[in-house]
Amino acid sequence: MKIFAVASAGGHWIQLLRLRPAFKGHEVIYVSTNEEYAAMVEGCPFYAVSDSNRWQKSKLFSTFFMLFSLISREKPNVIISTGAAPGLLALLIGRGIGARTIWIDSIANAEKLSLSGKFAAKIANRVYTQWPELSNEKILFKGSVI
Amino acid sequence: MIFVTTGTQAPFDRLIQAVDESIPFLNGEEVVAQTCQSSYVPNHMTTVDLMSPADFFEHFNNAKLIIAHAGMGTVLSAMSAAKPLIVMPRLASLREHRNDHQLATVKKLAHMNFGRVVNDSKEMKEAIVAMLNGNNHTNFKPISNFASDELLKSLSNYIVSPDNSENL
Numbered sequence: 001m002k003i004f005a006v007a008s009a010g011g012h013w014i015q016l017l018r019l020r021p022a023f024k025g026h027e028v029i030y031v032s033t034n035e036e037y038a039a040m041v042e043g044c045p046f047y048a049v050s051d052s053n054r055w056q057k058s059k060l061f062s063t064f065f066m067l068f069s070l071i072s073r074e075k076p077n078v079i080i081s082t083g084a085a086p087g088l089l090a091l092l093i094g095r096g097i098g099a100r101t102i103w104i105d106s107i108a109n110a111e112k113l114s115l116s117g118k119f120a121a122k123i124a125n126r127v128y129t130q131w132p133e134l135s136n137e138k139i140l141f142k143g144s145v146i
Numbered sequence: 147m148i149f150v151t152t153g154t155q156a157p158f159d160r161l162i163q164a165v166d167e168s169i170p171f172l173n174g175e176e177v178v179a180q181t182c183q184s185s186y187v188p189n190h191m192t193t194v195d196l197m198s199p200a201d202f203f204e205h206f207n208n209a210k211l212i213i214a215h216a217g218m219g220t221v222l223s224a225m226s227a228a229k230p231l232i233v234m235p236r237l238a239s240l241r242e243h244r245n246d247h248q249l250a251t252v253k254k255l256a257h258m259n260f261g262r263v264v265n266d267s268k269e270m271k272e273a274i275v276a277m278l279n280g281n282n283h284t285n286f287k288p289i290s291n292f293a294s295d296e297l298l299k300s301l302s303n304y305i306v307s308p309d310n311s312e313n314l
Binding site for chain 1: 154198200219222253293294301308
């Protein structure tokens, strides 16, 4: 399997790295918003895309097109993200190319799902929360990054 | 050395000021801070706007105490490195974040004894002095570098055979 693993810099990225044992035996391509993070996943292909959030419409477009060209070139089987906006865009593009898409909502969302997570629940094949009280028939709780 | 970080998204002047005002009471302990362009100008510590990841982890690993906003990147890193930690949650009412999720997270993780939570400069000073005196982690167990076995297993099953993995 070819896995495309996307997370914004900071806590989202730290949480993504904690999932690495689940990717063992697969080809993993990492994507984040800080190009210096390449050193943290040495031995794996790494790409940086521009950071953006839902308040920055023009930046969001630039992130979208960078992700679109990467994903259409690499054609991953699975796209997984721990957030935030760039990860959600990657899942959206992934649906378009028929990739399996997985969203893991940040452990920082303890009282309600993030806005990106709520949107991911509509488009991703599988969505996890890290808090049991936020799970329902669509949103899975299967432990956390801790 | 004490290492202070307010994350990479936004400055956190209230935290930097609270730490700066505590430093005269710390017997000359060195303090280095990544401030993300704080507009408060501290008098007693060395500051860097944004460190490279390598620089960041070097400071993080060498520090005897970490002081941070309650962002999960720092909290998780401190828990797995078993670093004494003081966090100050960002408040939406002071426009330090979009919402109060940092308050909610520290409350929900309190049972793990990941560190001390402070809310103002008086509590900050007391917490730093207490922790430098070795009065820190009670019942703290470091966490591993990876997610829970249950989550890893669920993910790896779903990656390999989405049709056979557990139902929702």
